[in-house]
Amino acid sequence: MSAVLIITGICMISVVISYAAFRRGSARSADDYFVAGSSLGYFVLIFSLLSSFLSAFSMFGMSSLGYRTGFGALFVLCVNLVPLGFLWYFMHRKTFILGRSRKWVSMGAPFGERYGNGMRVLIPVVTILASIPYLVAQIQGIGLMLEAMSEAIIPYKMGLLFVPAFIAVYLIMGGMKGAAWVNTVQGIFFSVMVFVLFFTVMMKNGGFGPTMDLVYERHPELFQLGAKGGKVWSYPMVFGFAAAMCLGSVCFPQPYMHAYSSRSAKGFKAMVVSFGGLCMILVICTTLVGIASTIIIPGLKGVQADKVYGLVATAVLPNWLAALAVAGGFTAAMSTVNGLVFGNATNVSNDLYKLLRPSATSGELVTVARLAVGGIMIICVILAWNPNTPVAELSVIAFGMVAVTIFPLWGAYFWKRATRHAAIASTLAGVGMNLTFFAIGGKSMVLFPQASLLQLNGFLMSLVVAGIVFVVGSLITQPGDIENKSLAIFFHSALTRQRSHERTDASGGVYATAEER
Template structure:
């Protein structure tokens, strides 16, 4: 059977499995939070697999292996080590990230600073996700061309159709669980290739595998992890790790975890899984291929060395399996970036600025369109001449320079202001994008060094160190020159500020009354780790003018607070914003959903606070001439 036909059959079966997973989770979704954050129910094992798989692309495996082949162990700092370190650091930051009441990072930044920062951050995140996804498409094009002689357009069509199908069905739940399958497949293929290459190289060198590993390239500096020099090690770490620590798709996985423990252990596990592939397998592959292809001296040839070895040494069925594993790696990253980028377009741009009163059903449709925008945008970018690693580096540098400091400084320094954050975003982002464009326009010299680096070593990595320094200076200086943020913006992030808003209303509610008992009968409750998700669904007698409703609710009750547009309205009465009642649009224009996620030990208090929120909403709607009734759990359908 023709290899291409065999691959097509295997890929079709594989995609059907992924589609089945997507279909299964589409039937379980009852809110857009289920679509965006998998209902906050994911355990540490799938979190770890997904966190790792979403950073291991098919092209990335080829490019990292090529870096080891050309530069030895010292090249670990250009990609592999920052991957491992960044995931581990995210695990250390879980307790702070997990407690934040947001679905996306642009929404989080608006909650922290208010003002107009959400839109530019959303645009930057969408662009960064497209660039990351473009690396996957580019790698798949290379794999298809070498193995099957296919034109790049066919690789593009494949990934667009396949990834779109199962991501559009199941959202983040489908992404996480398909990532588990994809990691296992890509890891199996990578480990198999590592063993095969090492045995081939050791046979040709007349050494045992152990002796080949221990003695090969000895005396050449290949095994020196600091062969690129300590200054470059520091530059790469400073340039790359901040961008990956603040990467939007990984924060979404923290928010999707069922609790802090699962999120933390998941990211520690994920850093180990990445190290196995990028730190061990790719290193040993580079070592073996360096012996088998001593004539290779440039990145382009090095990237296809592993594919050339496979073609020359394996049967058709093995090549098909290798191609399937590398394709799975590409898809595992593409789906994550598409989902994360899509969520910023649908929630942070469409819902926030175009239609704040969009219903949950409308948002799911828009989210699907947004996912397609990211996928098609990435595919278009992939037809440029930039190499695989460069796509990832450029995206990372922009993230590091543009929104790392507004995000991280805002979480830990209460004096940071919206003016400082915007200045940091603009100065860092514009500077970095400008320097990338200069390097792309001027190109490289005969040694493959970009123009800016030839001017000064500090401008290595497209000058991102300079951009980051300017971004950091901007947020500090401008913040100190401007007025402190409102207590309402600081409260979700700093407990001492939140305590100034605390009130004692709970003790005045008669929980033995028939009215309260009727409310408790329809209140939905589901335990997720250390928190319990509470939800009460109301239906108005007529379609709501959402903006008018929110304005009147806030006018009548000062506890209600909109930190990031009228699509997310909190009843802010104590320090833990996740525990505070929040209202949002339901499936249609008549539905209002009230939800809260208190810690289990505080569930009783949160139930009373939702009851108080319900009473205030009902009274506000009655003043508008609108009646309300409960939607019973059995009446609610998946969106």
């Protein structure tokens, strides 16, 4: 019963926060609704980005992965995400600056201005196709969690209606500012609960060192690379997971939305650099909880191992605190749904609808986005209705499908020779290959190294091919009027000049900036 109260409390608090954002005018204009009037400070940006990315998988999935496969899991969603600090900065610096100058609010905007309407349509379509299976998996997870936590007081299907309805309400009401504030509160909540569980689990056997000694005694294979005859955490497997997860994160809607919403350059930089550091700390904790659980709840296999986070919470914490710890995973799932649904709804309104109706007013765009939030939620709930639907399986290719847009994005900002034909061909080739690999070999072909693919996984092979198509395609096709015209904006001298180090005073002398002094 306490679990039902906790879940209801979380939903109600989320709606109240969003209502507060609404009352403060977060949905007054399109700019306010979609990018919070570019007013978010660094604290909200950091936690909002973190929680919109970290799904229930980062807790339940990672503790299960640690339980089953050991320390190699540190290369998945943990340390491997630290490079996002500089990758996001370099890839999205111009998104941030040009977004503010050109009033961009959606993912398709930079692609549309650089490559024309073909890419402006393709990007949101690819993103929504990739996001829906991922969202379905999250919503199914929410339904199953709710059923388990409430001991079937809230059945799976009621949970499917209950939570997405709350999410839709606060997204429709509060827009980006509401979503960011809710994400921040949820992010702080689940971070605290991860630490509480981590320290309690470690104290159960006398501290971190003694716990790890016990695990090593019983399961030395969890401490190995290339365990089980080189099958588990081989070098190609480590590289495949680490690179795929990190590169996939560069192109999701969340970094665009948060870059547009940042109040300052300082906030933007703090957000991109903090993400990897916080992921490393939090997800190392959940992975170590899974590893330590092998001696607290031994013998879990397959799907049972996926429940280890909740089971160990129940074993080491009082009931009410265990319910709060599991509710942390629930809020992580909710905040990921927030981020993805809002990002896609923004794209639908500003990239697709606005293309059909260029004269659409600001109010009309907000209305369309609100309808899109409702529409995406309804589609996801319908697809998630059967908990065994195979749609969620497709979520493993979400990262791969979105990641192939990294080349058109790089070309837009850094390569004057990039052409729209190459951008479209590269995106279609990459998405097509991801889908083909999934159709041929299922998720193992997408995620695990294949001898037939030069020991790369399907994801990385698709990425390599998309890159080759982009470069070769750009070299053999000619930039058209749109690309040539866009150079004046995307390669404006103001964007590339090094400013902070030299400034010339009236007499022509060079002096250091205040920042340097």
